[in-house]
Amino acid sequence: MAKMIEIKNLQKSYQMGKNSLHVLKGIDFSAEEGELVAIMGSSGSGKSTLLNILGLLDVADTGEYHLDGKLIKNLNETKAAKYRNQFLGFIFQSFNLINYKNALENVTLPLYYQGMGRKERQKKAMKYLELVGLKDWAHHLPNELSGGQKQRVAIARAMAAEPKVILADELTGALDSTTSYEVMDVIQKINDQGNTILVVTHENDIAHMCKRIIYLKDGVIEEDKKIKQVRASEYVQ
Amino acid sequence: MKFIFDRNTWQEIFGSIQKNKVRTIITVIGVLWGIFIYITLAGSAQGMDNGFEKSFESVARNSLFAWSQSTSKPYAGYKTGRSIQLKFRDGEILANKIPEIEYIAPINARGVFGDSAATAVRGGKSGSYAVYGYIPVYAKIATKKIYDNGRFFNREDMEQSRKVCVIGERTQQELFEKDEDPIGGYIRLDDIYFQVVGVHKFTQTTPFENDGDIFIPFSTFKKIFNKGENVDFFAIAAYDDADVVQVEKDVKAVLRRNHKVHPEDERAFGAFNLGEIFNRIMGFSKGITFLSLIVGLATILAGVIGIGNILLISVKERTNELGIRRALGATPREVRMQIILESVFLTMIAGIVGIILGAIVLSALNSATEGIDFPYTNPTLPIPLVIGALLIMVVLGTLIGLIPAQRAVSIKPIDALREE
Numbered sequence: 001m002a003k004m005i006e007i008k009n010l011q012k013s014y015q016m017g018k019n020s021l022h023v024l025k026g027i028d029f030s031a032e033e034g035e036l037v038a039i040m041g042s043s044g045s046g047k048s049t050l051l052n053i054l055g056l057l058d059v060a061d062t063g064e065y066h067l068d069g070k071l072i073k074n075l076n077e078t079k080a081a082k083y084r085n086q087f088l089g090f091i092f093q094s095f096n097l098i099n100y101k102n103a104l105e106n107v108t109l110p111l112y113y114q115g116m117g118r119k120e121r122q123k124k125a126m127k128y129l130e131l132v133g134l135k136d137w138a139h140h141l142p143n144e145l146s147g148g149q150k151q152r153v154a155i156a157r158a159m160a161a162e163p164k165v166i167l168a169d170e171l172t173g174a175l176d177s178t179t180s181y182e183v184m185d186v187i188q189k190i191n192d193q194g195n196t197i198l199v200v201t202h203e204n205d206i207a208h209m210c211k212r213i214i215y216l217k218d219g220v221i222e223e224d225k226k227i228k229q230v231r232a233s234e235y236v237q
Numbered sequence: 238m239k240f241i242f243d244r245n246t247w248q249e250i251f252g253s254i255q256k257n258k259v260r261t262i263i264t265v266i267g268v269l270w271g272i273f274i275y276i277t278l279a280g281s282a283q284g285m286d287n288g289f290e291k292s293f294e295s296v297a298r299n300s301l302f303a304w305s306q307s308t309s310k311p312y313a314g315y316k317t318g319r320s321i322q323l324k325f326r327d328g329e330i331l332a333n334k335i336p337e338i339e340y341i342a343p344i345n346a347r348g349v350f351g352d353s354a355a356t357a358v359r360g361g362k363s364g365s366y367a368v369y370g371y372i373p374v375y376a377k378i379a380t381k382k383i384y385d386n387g388r389f390f391n392r393e394d395m396e397q398s399r400k401v402c403v404i405g406e407r408t409q410q411e412l413f414e415k416d417e418d419p420i421g422g423y424i425r426l427d428d429i430y431f432q433v434v435g436v437h438k439f440t441q442t443t444p445f446e447n448d449g450d451i452f453i454p455f456s457t458f459k460k461i462f463n464k465g466e467n468v469d470f471f472a473i474a475a476y477d478d479a480d481v482v483q484v485e486k487d488v489k490a491v492l493r494r495n496h497k498v499h500p501e502d503e504r505a506f507g508a509f510n511l512g513e514i515f516n517r518i519m520g521f522s523k524g525i526t527f528l529s530l531i532v533g534l535a536t537i538l539a540g541v542i543g544i545g546n547i548l549l550i551s552v553k554e555r556t557n558e559l560g561i562r563r564a565l566g567a568t569p570r571e572v573r574m575q576i577i578l579e580s581v582f583l584t585m586i587a588g589i590v591g592i593i594l595g596a597i598v599l600s601a602l603n604s605a606t607e608g609i610d611f612p613y614t615n616p617t618l619p620i621p622l623v624i625g626a627l628l629i630m631v632v633l634g635t636l637i638g639l640i641p642a643q644r645a646v647s648i649k650p651i652d653a654l655r656e657e
Contacts, residue, residue: 057564057651077646078568085566096561096654100256112245113566161566 003066004165004196005054006030010063012049023049024060025219031165031198036191036229038207039200041216047200048169050216054198055088055167056080068164085113089158093170095150097142103129103153104138110161121160128156132186148179155186159195166190168199172206184209184232205230250578257551261583264547268587268630269594271540275533275626276595276618281602282526284616289522291614299339299481299512300378303488304470305496306507312499321496321505323468330495331471335487337479342375343468345458349445350469357451358425359412366408366449368426370458378474381452386420387435390454394434398456402431407449409436426451429461481512537630541584545637548580552641559645560653569646576645580638581631588630592623 012024023046031037041047052058053065056075065072067087075083089110090096097106104125111121129138132152142150151171158166168187172180184206191197191211199210207213208230215223254261305321328343348354348367355368373390375381383389383403394401404412404419413419423430431453439448458464475484489506492498498505552559559572567575599616606613 052651055564057649057654078570081563081566081568081571084564090564092654096557096564098558098561101252105252109562110565112249113562113568113571115245118245118248157565 002033002069003030004033004035004068005198006064006066007054008064010050010053010060010065012046012053012058012060023219024053027063027219027221029214029221029224031196033196034191034194035212036188036197036210037199038210038213039198039216040202040204040207040213041222042202045216046219047216051167051169051198051200054165055090056084081113085110085161087164089161089163089166091151091154091158091166091168091171093173095142095147095154095174097150097153097157099142102139102141103134103145103156106142106153107157107160110157114161125156125160128159129153131159131190132156146179147175148182151175151179151183152186155183155190159190164196166195166197168197170200170202172201172203177205178235180206181209181232181235185236188229188232246574246578250575250582253575254579254582260547260551264544264583265587265590267543267547268537268540268584269591271533271537272588272591272626272630273595273598274536275530276592276623277598278529278533279526279622280595280599280616280618281613282522282529283618284599284603284606284613286519286522286526287614287616288612289518292612293511293515293518294380298515299475299477299479299484301473301475301481301485301488301508301510301512302470303473303485303492303506303508305492306504308498308502309504310499310502312502313497315497321498323471323492325466325468327468327492327495328471331473331488331491334491335484337475337484337487338473339476340374340377340472340474342372342378342472343455343470344375344472345370345455345462345464345467345469347458347462355426355451357408357412359423362412364408364411364449366405366451367445367447368451368453368458370455370462370464371452372455375472378472382438382440383435384438386418387433387437389435389437390452394454395456398460399454400429400431400457401434401454402426403435403437403452404433405437405447405449405451406439407447408451411449424451426453427461475512481510481516485510485513534626534629537626538633540587541630541633541637544580544584544587544634545640548576548638548641549644552576552645555645556648556653560648560650560655563650564654572646573639573642576642577635577638580641581634584630584634585627588627592626 007027007029010024010027013020013022027050039047039050049058053060056072067083072083098109104122107125107129108121111124126135126138129135132155134149134152134156137145137149142153145153172183175183187197187199188209199206201207208227209232211229212226214221305323307318307320308315309317311317325343328341332338332341346367346369348365354365356363356365371390372395373392376389381389381403387403389403390401393399402424404424409419412424413422419433419436422433424433437452473484473488475481485508489508490500492506493500493502496505563572602613603616
């Protein structure tokens with residue numbers, strides 16, 4: 001299996017006035033294609049920082065980062081934007097849908113930035129909305145959708161660009177447990193198709209629906225174990 | 238550049254503009270108002286300019302009238318208070334000595350400067366009217382509009398001292414029947430019969446003219462009223478590029494020399510300088526045009542700054558949206574272009590609507606002032622000025638869009654995403 005993500009001795013500190021806050025103190029980690037990894041840890045353990053660096057939204061101080069075999073180094077904002085567009089899909093806790101665009105338009109957005117034509121991107125977006133079970137809701141605005149539906153739109157959007165890796169930051173953080181399982185069910189199905197997914201979460205049950213859990217504590221990896229996946233479909237009627 | 242002409246770019250911008258209607262409308266109003274004021278003001282100023290110009294169209298714009306008074310200084314053995322009489326020769330000397338003079342016409346008048354008016358009789362009707370003696374070239378200085386079928390004097394009239402006359406509109410009304418053609422008819426002036434050859438349309442060029450004036454050839458006037466070589470006043474038209482104030486000074490200087498008047502005697506000769514008045518009014522009108530341009534442009538500027546302001550606020554409001562766009566792969570350039578194109582697009586739309594509204598108001602003003610005695614004609618704005626205004630708006634729209642655009646990309650996407 002090809003290594004999708006490979007990081008070596010990743011360090012990151014934030015300057016807070018005169019004090020510097022050392023958040024990541026040397027992370028070595030790799031993920032292969034088709035993995036579903038949960039990154040766990042208490043707040044302040046650096047899990048979101050790690051995800052942001054992996055997502056090219058933030059830059060590490062030192063260390064190496066290979067994404068799909070490419071060394072990510074000295075990216076300017078334009079290049080980072082291109083890489084995010086081509087290689088990465090994001091799912092956020094607060095959904096981050098554009099509120100004046102309907103579900104379909106939200107899903108087409110990454111395709112727009114890929115330079116795809118209107119018809120083609122709508123067709124493709126529709127396909128992914130169908131995949132997350134929201135075909136009939138394509139023309140609804142985000143505020144007409146429930147939390148779970150919004151997150152499924154966000155998943156469809158992350159999928160639409162057909163990225164190498166999908167990064168999810170507390171994707172169930174704003175949802176109740178039933179809805180959370182529904183969303184995880186979708187994530188698992190996507191993973192079954194071979195997509196590499198990294199999920200940051202602090203919820204144990206969500207973490208156990210992944211295939212591997214990494215525990216972060218005080219900026220280092222405390223534990224990295226493969227687990228037996230709990231299928232979310234068991235909880236979904 | 239390809240980005241600007243890409244249909245997708247515009248669909249994205251239309252989407253953003255269309256779905257934030259209130260924001261769009263508020264943004265547009267500022268510039269719309271600005272360009273509307275600009276068009277209306279500048280167009281009205283132009284209308285006034287045209288109106289003034291029209292008021293002066295009957296007279297050569299560089300014309301003046303000169304007459305003699307009495308001296309106020311003793312000179313060359315003459316006492317002060319000597320009254321001066323202009324002679325026919327004076328005109329020839331003036332024309333020879335002052336190259337700026339294009340036309341000069343000696344004029345004699347009766348019933349204008351204190352003497353009694355002539356009585357005109359026709360059948361049982363009569364009235365008293367001022368009578369002027371003109372040479373044909375006078376028509377070049379002050380265009381006398383003659384009604385159809387009629388004519389002004391010609392050389393034969395002058396050379397043969399024909400007894401022909403051009404009468405005023407009022408004279409026609411008072412001496413002729415309503416549906417009677419006055420041309421070819423006869424009127425009696427001081428026991429001499431004159432044939433009417435034309436009726437002039439009255440236009441006020443000098444303060445003492447009126448619509449009853451009767452014109453006869455200068456040579457005829459001289460004979461029947463015993464004027465000899467005397468001339469009451471001269472009408473002078475200078476070339477268009479001549480300085481009419483200087484011409485007036487030269488004319489007076491030449492006349493002083495001819496009549497042995499003290500070179501510094503300001504009172505010996507009087508002049509009514511239409512050219513100077515015309516220039517002053519046109520200067521005033523140009524001033525108004527300039528002022529309206531400045532006010533209009535300042536209003537546009539204020540409107541554009543308003544657009545920039547609202548975009549700046551909306552960029553703040555849209556921090557999250559722009560963060561999402563960048564997380565999904567929008568490059569800083571694409572984000573910047575989107576904001577700038579939104580700004581330019583809104584400015585253009587506002588500008589075009591403003592121009593249309595301004596044009597509507599101008600044409601309404603035009604029809605409202607039609608037929609009213611008000612110097613306001615054909616209020617138009619030259620196309621280059623309109624295009625210039627649009628260009629200014631595009632440039633300003635871009636420049637003002639740069640500020641929010643730069644702000645939009647100065648926030649890191651990760652910080653932008655955190656903002657709720």
